Amino acid sequence: MRVGIIGAGQLGRMLALAGYPLGIQTRFLDPNANGSGGQVGPVVVGEIDDAARIDALARQVDVVTFDIENVPVDTLRAGTADSIVRPPPEALSIAQDRLNEKQLFGRLNIPAAPYMPIASLGDLERAPDALGWPIVLKARRLGYDGRGQRLVQSAAELEVAWRELGRVPSLAEGWVDFERELSLIAVRGSDGATAFYPLAENVHVDGILHTTTAPYQDERTQSRAEDYLALMLAELDYCGVLTVEFFLADGELMANEIAPRVHNSGHWTIEGAQTSQFENHMRAIVGLPLGGTSPTGFSFMLNLIGELPDRERLLKIAGLHLHDYGKTPRPKRKIGHCTLVTATEEERSVRADELIAVAGIP
Numbered sequence: 617m618r619v620g621i622i623g624a625g626q627l628g629r630m631l632a633l634a635g636y637p638l639g640i641q642t643r644f645l646d647p648n649a650n651g652s653g654g655q656v657g658p659v660v661v662g663e664i665d666d667a668a669r670i671d672a673l674a675r676q677v678d679v680v681t682f683d684i685e686n687v688p689v690d691t692l693r694a695g696t697a698d699s700i701v702r703p704p705p706e707a708l709s710i711a712q713d714r715l716n717e718k719q720l721f722g723r724l725n726i727p728a729a730p731y732m733p734i735a736s737l738g739d740l741e742r743a744p745d746a747l748g749w750p751i752v753l754k755a756r757r758l759g760y761d762g763r764g765q766r767l768v769q770s771a772a773e774l775e776v777a778w779r780e781l782g783r784v785p786s787l788a789e790g791w792v793d794f795e796r797e798l799s800l801i802a803v804r805g806s807d808g809a810t811a812f813y814p815l816a817e818n819v820h821v822d823g824i825l826h827t828t829t830a831p832y833q834d835e836r837t838q839s840r841a842e843d844y845l846a847l848m849l850a851e852l853d854y855c856g857v858l859t860v861e862f863f864l865a866d867g868e869l870m871a872n873e874i875a876p877r878v879h880n881s882g883h884w885t886i887e888g889a890q891t892s893q894f895e896n897h898m899r900a901i902v903g904l905p906l907g908g909t910s911p912t913g914f915s916f917m918l919n920l921i922g923e924l925p926d927r928e929r930l931l932k933i934a935g936l937h938l939h940d941y942g943k944t945p946r947p948k949r950k951i952g953h954c955t956l957v958t959a960t961e962e963e964r965s966v967r968a969d970e971l972i973a974v975a976g977i978p
C-alpha cells in the first residue's frame with residue numbers, strides 16, 4: 617500500500633510516521649525535499665499547483681491525499697485523472713472558500729455565525745447594519761492561523777481593513793461572543809464506517825491554536841457535534857479524517873470552519889487516544905478497518921510557535937511527549953508541539969502549568 621501526500625509539512629510527516637507500522641509506504645509532493653515531511657520519506661520535488669508533478673506522484677502510489685488545503689482543485693483533478701484521491705476533491709473545494717463552507721452549513725441546517733458575502737467596499741459598509749459591531753472581515757480564500765482576517769470595530773476602520781486584506785472577495789461575519797472553542801474530528805472509511813473522537817477544547821492566541829485540552833466531556837454537545845459531522849460526511853461522500861471547528865455560545869454549537877484533513881487540534885490523539893487521527897486517516901484512505909477513537913487519559917497539547925523551548929528542560933517533565941517538526945524557527949510558525957496524557961484531570965492541570973512555565977509562555 618502506497619500513499620502519495622501532496623504537501624510535506626508537519627501534518628504529512630505525522631501521517632507518514634503513522635503509516636510505517638502498518639506497512640504503508642509514503643511519498644510526498646513538495647517543492648522542498650528536506651522539509652518536515654522530506655526528513656522522514658521520499659519527496660517528488662515539484663510545486664503543488666503543477667498538474668504534471670501531481671501526476672508524477674500519483675503514478676507511484678495507490679491513493680493520493682493532501683496535507684495542505686490550497687492545492688488548486690482543477691489542477692488536482694487534472695493530475696489525478698486515473699487515480700484515487702481521498703478525501704474527495706469536492707470537500708477540498710468547499711474548505712478552500714469560506715462562502716462555500718457557510719453555504720454547506722446552511723444547506724444542512726447547521727448553525728453558524730451570521731455573515732454577508734463582500735465583493736466591494738460598498739458591500740462592507742452595509743454589513744454592520746445587518747451584523748452589528750464588531751465584525752470580522754475574512755478573505756474567502758487562503759486564510760489560515762488568523763491570517764487573512766481583520767477585526768473591524770468601527771465605521772472608520774472599514775476602509776483600512778478592506779485595503780489591508782487586498783480588496784479580495786471576502787465574508788463579513790458577525791462577532792460571536794463564545795464561551796469556548798471546540799473541535800470535532802471524524803473519520804470515515806471507504807466502506808462508510810464512521811468513528812468520532814471526543815470533542816477537544818481549543819484556545820487560540822492571535823488567531824493561532826495555542827492549546828488543546830481533551831476530551832471535552834459533555835454528552836449532549838458531543839452528540840450534537842457528531843450529528844453535524846455525520847451530515848457533512850454523507851453530503852460529501854467523504855473518506856478520511858474530517859475536522860470541524862465550532863464555537864460554543866449560549867451552550868449551543870455554531871460551526872466555524874471545516875478542514876478536510878488531519879488537524880492541529882487532534883495532535884493529542886497520537887498519545888491520548890487508542891488510535892491517532894493520523895493512523896486513522898491512513899487506515900481510511902487505503903481501505904483498512906478504522907481503529908478505536910476512545911481517549912486513553914486526559915490530554916493537554918501545547919503548540920510550540922516561533923522557537924523551540926529548551927529541549928532538556930521540557931523532557932524533564934514527567935510523561936511529556938515532544939514533537940519537533942524539523943522546521944526552521946520563524947515568528948508565528950508552528951515548529952512543534954508537546955503532549956501530556958495523565959490519569960486524572962487534576963494531574964493534567966498540574967502538569968500543564970509546569971509545561972507552560974518551562975516553555976516560558978504566558
Ligand SMILES: Nc1ncnc2c1ncn2[C@@H]1O[C@H](COP(=O)(O)OP(=O)(O)O)[C@@H](O)[C@H]1O
Nearest residue numbers: 729752759760761762763789790791792820823
Ligand atoms: N466571528 C467570530 N467571532 C469571534 N471570534 C472569531 C470569529 N471568527 C474567528 N474568530 C477567532 O479567530 C480564530 C481564527 O478564525 P478562523 O475562522 O478559524 O480562521 P483560520 O482559518 O485562521 O483558523 C478563531 O478560532 C476564533 O478564535
Ligand SMILES: [Mg+2]
Nearest residue numbers: 761861872873
Ligand atoms: Mg480556524
